[in-house]
Amino acid sequence: MGLGEQKQGFCVGLVVVVVCFAVFAAFWVPFVRNDDDDDDDNTTYTKPVDTYVSRMSASKVMGHLQDLQNIASDNNDTRAVATSGYKASVDYIVSQLKSGNANCDPKTQSFEIADWQSLETPVFAQVDPAIDFSSDLYMQILTYSGSGDITASLGVLPADNMGCTQGAWSGVDVKNKIALVIRGECDFHEKATAAFGAGALGVLIYNDGTSEERMGPFAGTLGELQPGPVFSLSHSVGNQISNSPNQFLMQADTQTTVSETWNVICEWKDGEEENTIVVGSHLDSVPAGPGINDNGSGSSMNLELAIQLANSPVEVKNRVIFAWWGAEEIGLKGSDYFVQNAKANGDLSDIQLNLNFDMIGSPNARLEIYQGTAVLDPLIKPGCVAIQSIFEQYFDIADIEFTTVDKLNGAKSDYAPFTTNGIPAGGLSTGNADIKDADERTIFGGYANAAYDPCYHMDCDNVDNIDQDAVQANSQAAAYTLGTLASSPQLSSLLNFDSTKRDQIRKDTTKRVFASI
Ligand SMILES: [Zn+2]
Known part of the structure; x- marks a missing residue:
């Protein structure tokens, strides 16, 4: 040694x-x-x-x-x-x-x-044609996710933009939409804060696929309560939906006791x-x-x-x-x-x-x-x-x-x-x-x-x-x-x-x- x-x-x-x-x-x-x-x-x-x-x-x-x-x-x-x-x-x-x-x-x-709890099973799905991603093979709710019932299209950052600051979203139409951003470089709290700051209603953070362990959806904490739902997605689901013009549904019911x-x-x-x-x-x-x-x-x-x-x-x-x-x-x-x-x-x-x-x-x-x-x-x-x-x-x-x-x-x-x-x-x-x-x-x-x-x-x-x-x-x-x-x-x-x-x-x-x- x-x-x-x-x-x-x-x-x-x-x-x-x-x-x-x-x-x-x-x-x-x-x-x-x-x-x-x-x-x-x-x-x-x-x-x-x-x-x-x-x-x-x-x-x-x-x-x-x-x-x-x-x-x-x-x-x-x-x-x-x-x-x-x-x-x-x-x-x-x-x-x-x-x-x-x-x-x-x-x-x-x-x-x-x-003290944060998820009260109902969270839902993530494409609306039409309907594809349900609400399985822990595809998604997980992150600790300190907010509640929400949102149907909206996606605002997507290109995969080389890590979305760590609100400025990273300039030029991307994410207002009143669901933000999709890749994992990495900064913590989940920073990514969620940046996306909500840019006007997103919900946030999806998909895995970056840089190793075998970084393929699936992941557990993690946002550190403090967020204003809307925040889910992680698998690398493949994130890629699959990143060019989709469709509407998506995010549902979360969480409770935070101080x-x-x-x-x-x-x-x-x-x-x-x-x-x-x-x-x-x-x-x-x-x-x-x-x-x-x-x-x-x-x-x-x-x-x-x-x-x-x-x-x-x-x-x-x-x-x-x-x-x-x-x-x-x-x-x-x-x-x-x-x-x-x-x-x-x-x-x-x-x-x-x-x-x-x-x-x-x-x-x-x-x-x-x-x-x-x-x-x-x-x-x-x-x-x-x-x-x-x-x-x-x-x-x-x-x-x-x-x-x-x-x-x-x-x-x-x-x-x-x-x-x-x-x-x-x-x-x-x-x-x-x-x-x-x-x-x-x-x-x-x-x-x-x-x-x-x-x-x-x-x-x-x-x-x-x-x-x-x-x-x-x-x-x-x-x-x-x-x-x-x-x-x-x-x-x-x-x-x-x-x-x-x-x-x-x-x-x-x-x-x-x-x-x-
Ligand atoms: Zn200890």
């Missing part, structure tokens, strides 16, 4: 930092020093982190997981958004932060979410605000189960990181914000709200990095570090590489095997609102419903040809669905990394930022990640 090469690169970027981490690592011996040892030049910086690491343990994290399990058991076996189990989880985190003397005044950050939910925020009282580190994990489960690995595990570890940071000698030079995100499972809503809110308040440029912990105790675990070296965005890549390197240092020092995973280019968890807004990120995970292979079994143990988490998003994701060794390793790796970053005297050098360029790009960007592409 190019480990040596990455570390070399990391050190080269650190010439201005007092201690290069490769050297530092050679002097750092985990778990053997204590607070009362005499100082010397190499240990004054590392000892508090050492103490922080040693205070993290699987048994402490398991205590919180049992409490979250009890909360789920008392609330219909779920902790999903818009349930009493989620509200009880929020109250639990707040009370534990207080009783554990975390150095913050824990707050809930309220935001609205829209409700309130919360993030829990613990802003450390120490540390420079302009060097803020956000440590996040989503607190909501899916409706199907108690969500103990996904993501009680990351949330409980995050809680213990906050409590033990308060009880450790780590000097927090860079402010830490611990966050427990709501509504991750319905589209990263809580972390997106936090980032957009910080942007609106002018606080986004204070945030230097995000650490994300989502599923850190999978029962058939492999130990995954988010791969900064694979990041495509050159703005955030150096920071992501640096964060990856610190996690790797811990696993190397502790002599624990790990692997790296290319997640940061996607939007699979709550790092995405940060990375898409110019903030580097890193994190740990242990695998979901994907399958462990024989080589990984040799390295990590467990079962080959079985899922890392066979209870992923199921009712059996309970307190027995946890590998405590993985929790132990990840809890200490997280403390090492957070302790190192929080106490770093030169965080921006460590992350290799060009802050002027970054702030400019952040100012210009209005990116959201809530819709699919």
